[in-house]
């Protein structure tokens with residue numbers, strides 16, 4: 214599964230398709246994620262075995278929840294099933 218037959222829904226970069234995460238966003242766009250006030254957010258696994266953690270990049274403080282914004286697109290960040298972080302747009 215190395216075909217790049219998915220496109221980042223934000224910037225259009227070709228990405229490997231994922232049946233589990235059909236709308237996943239590329240890493241470069243995930244790095245632009247902010248909260249609804251424009252405060253930069255970062256996402257990480259809690260430990261090597263997984264878990265999800267969101268932090269404010271400016272202070273390193275824990276950030277609540279999974280919702281983030283990339284540009285004007287509301288997105289949902291979560292732990293990927295095989296490790297790492299996956300972010301997808303949220304409709305409406």
Ligand SMILES: [Zn+2]
Pocket residue numbers: 221222223224225226238239240241242243
């Ligand atoms: Zn992108």
